[in-house]
Amino acid sequence: MVAKLSKITTVWIALVLVLLCVVFSVINPAAFPTAFNLKTLLVEAAVLLVLSVGMTFVIITAGIDLSVGSVLLFASMCSALAMNSMAGGDSTAAGADVAFVGLLVALVAGAAWGVLNGLLITVAKVPPLIVTLGSFGAALGAAQLAGDGTDVDTVPEGMREWLGFGNTLGIPNMVLVALIVTLLGGWLLTTTRFGRYTFAIGSNPEAARRVGISVTRHLIMVYTLVGLLAGLAGYMSLAQFGATTLSGHTTDNLNAIAGVVLGGTSLFGGVGSIAGTVIGVFIPAVLTRGFIITGVQAYWQPIAVGLVLVAAVWFDQSRRRARNNR
């Protein structure tokens, strides 16, 4: 559908990803192209991928969500506190029932913050950049208040073992969850009416409104979806690290945006794909792993990502200009 416009960027960026993998494999054939390295890379990228799938929807509507990392922390804090209080203060030995309630709490906490963002953007008509910048600070503050400024580091051991470290058929469960979210996200975006309206609103909100699409309702749903996924990501992070990580995740928002935009989704809205986002998320991840393995100083990674990002957006803009001059 919107294939043509986004495909060109996506193909290019996929080539960049392949090229990076080839280069790192040639430089260090013993360490880079290995199953272990691939697993590590996938697990490290899983949480960010979940955030980025939600971010793809938001950016296609020509919106932005700077709050995902903080909402992630807020959700994981709510979840950890709920599980601990259910288990009388320390949930380490708690069972699957507690872990399940913890998941629900994380999802609800994330979604609720998403609804709030959506309402402020559509009903109060404050620009998404400002609303989610506010939420970026507020959700982190709320998480710190709830945890008295310190991390909660007791979570059910079973949850860590299954989701955090567990495998199914040799695939890490963290990766499986991210994979399922990605597939569902791709399905939702490309085959359903929800996805169609997401593109239409990003393309021309006034046109959408005039054909009777409830733009307000749809945008609230989109921001709720990102919030929900941030909640899920918070739960995954909790399982991965065994603790809330209040000092981490501060740049998740920028990493997610960078991944989405690298993948050919346009900040101007109306164009984008989940497949592109997957590639876009893995470019920084591959650079990180590759630099570690080849012994390049890690400080080069953000510089390299920054260069590719700016080049991708420049490409997108010149394409649009060429089209609009027709």
Place this chain on the structure above:
Amino acid sequence: MSVLLEARELVKHYGAVHALRGASFSVDAGEVVALIGDNGAGKSTLVRHLSGVEQPESGQILLNGEPITLGSPTDARVQGIETVYQDLAIAPELDPAANLFLGREIRRKGLLGALGMLDNGAMREKAKVEFDRLGVSLQSMSTPIGSLSGGQRQSIAVARAVAWASKVVFMDEPTAALGVVQRERVLDVIKRVRDTGIGVVLISHNMPEVLSVADRVEVLRLGRRVAEFRAADATIEDLVGAMTGALGDGEAA
């Protein structure tokens, strides 16, 4: 023929601009009415009010003689009123079929449809039929329409309105960006739509076009209807005179 849709004494301000000053208008079933007037006369504003995009500060809108409120474009569409807006109101990043069916998507049958999955194949086929009917030739049904020519985009907007209208179609300068052949096609379509009993309202600055296709002409000046003509009895000089005010108000036939 009976009056199908009527506006009575509509008033609208935009800040200090008095865009509609008691504008009246009517269209019958099965007739083409040309709505003409100088730039800024309020034609587009009037159309936006009659298609539910905006609501008047005062005045009445009647459908089949009954007062109605058009609170949203959806209200108007439910009543069978469709519009080709001057700004087209299309989604440039979507393909032609997606635009034609925007807001009225066909879903798949069964469970997949209940999950919200679209039947893109069916929409493309039906869209193709509509485009063929209008003589819109598109090299590709999968190109985003933003990359088509202005004329093709305008034709798609016309096709969308015509495909769904059951009572009235408003067309705000639908031929402005068209070439000679496409323009003839659209005028042809206007006549055919009229012959099916639908009321067509055409806004155009092209006076020969107006006289050739319209049954009736209503003239708007400074937000008010100032004249009405039967197209068969009017000359271009009459129309221009009424638009500019040279003839004086209240000229009617």
